Amino acid sequence: MKQYLQHAILVSMVGVFFASSLPAHASLVINEIMYNPGAVGDSYGEWMEVYNPDGALDLLNYTLADGAGSFTISSPLVIPAGGYLVFGRNADMAVNGGVAVDLAYGTSLYFGNTGESLSILAPDGSLLDTVDYGAASFPTAVGASLCFKGSGDNADGANWLAASDLGITYGAGDFGSPGAPNLSTAAVPEPGSLFLIGSGLVGLLRLNRRN
Ligand SMILES: [Ca+2]
Ligand SMILES: [Ca+2]
Ligand SMILES: [Ca+2]
Incomplete structure (x- = not known):
């Protein structure tokens, strides 16, 4: 029995070691979506931003998909650790509203103005991330991108803002932060942090009363 336990512990330790030493693979995030640009027509100015929270990754043979079509990256394209594409x-940039695009997908993808399901797939076909911005919880954004706030599930529209609420513009004047973090210095405090500030004040008042 003791021997069995030792063996089981050894096997699970080896498992944990290998799981933690595997290359980062499945953590790409659909982080920003411009589905309805205002400065230029949609057939020039749509774009999406992908964020990589883990180590640098070559996206060769990765696929972007919308509800109807797909686009497979056919040459090496590294997304840096903690970086954006x-x-x-x-x-x-002279016709797309002034957005610096790392890779154009042409007419392979189309971002519907009433909603679309966007996905990223690994070369083996496994789904890395998907966002359906037509879901009822998502804000609407015209002449502005949709921005993931950076925490929680990006499939939940409550975790997204219209870039116009952040006040960041790019290129020809539409709101968005292509290739850069979504929260600017103009970012308003989250309701959660307002709650924390509020609770802190209540706590201080109570302390004062005790004194
Ligand atoms: Ca569109
Ligand atoms: Ca438009
Ligand atoms: Ca951004």
């Missing part, structure tokens, strides 16, 4: 309809 912007995929857009058109890479020409």
Whole structure:
């Protein structure tokens, strides 16, 4: 029995070791979506931003998909650790509203203005991330991107803001932060932090009363 236990502990330790030493693979995040640009037409100015919270990753043979089509990255394209990549309809900043696009997908993808399910798939076909911004909980955004707030589940629209609420513009004047973090210095405090500040004040008042 003791021997069995020792063996089981050894096996689970080896398992934990290998699980933690595997390369980061499944953590790409659909972080920002411009589905309805205002400065230029949608067929020039749509884009999406992908964030990589883990180690640098080559996206060769990774696929972006919408509800109807898909686009597979066919040449090496590294997304740095903690970095962003912007995929857009058109890479020409003179016509796309002034967004710096890392890779253009052309007419392979179309971001519907009433909603669309966007996904990233690994070369083996496994789903890495998906966002359906037509879900009822999502804000609407015209001439502004949708921005993931950076915590919680990005499939939940409550965790997204319209970029116009953040006050960040790019290029020809639409709201968004392509290739950069979504929360600017103009970011308003989250309701959660207001609650914490509020609770802190209540706590101080109570302490004062005790004194
Ligand atoms: Ca659109
Ligand atoms: Ca539009
Ligand atoms: Ca951004």
